[in-house]
Amino acid sequence: MLERRPRQDRTEVTFVLPADRPPGPVSVVGDFNDWQAGAHPLRPRGDGKRAVTVELPKEATHSFRYLAAGDYWFNDESVGDQDGPNSRLRT
Incomplete structure (x- = not known):
């Protein structure tokens, strides 16, 4: 889950x-x-x-994933947008 807080020149994104x-x-x-x-x-x-x-900068798009122990990569299922194998976040 993502929580976003817009600021004047950036966006604070909390990954939960x-x-x-x-x-x-x-x-x-x-x-x-x-x-x-x-x-x-x-x-x-x-x-x-x-x-x-x-x-993160305002009005930008970023690709991300989570990395857990044992080299286990996974996406954020609450984010509906994908960039290939990655989750995509728009600020």
Whole structure:
């Protein structure tokens, strides 16, 4: 699930997953972090989920996926747009 907060010159996007699915560490990777694993790890938050917030330019399109332990790549099913094997996010 994605949460968006528009700001004056950027959009804060929070990537949110359940605390235990999939198990183990998960990071969001995409063109905004040069597909670097571990650059944006999801952390536990107070509502029982885990999340990470990334600041992205306004009015841009980004491709991303999640990377979990064991080299398990997966998409965000709440995002209806795809870019090949990746989820696509518009800010």
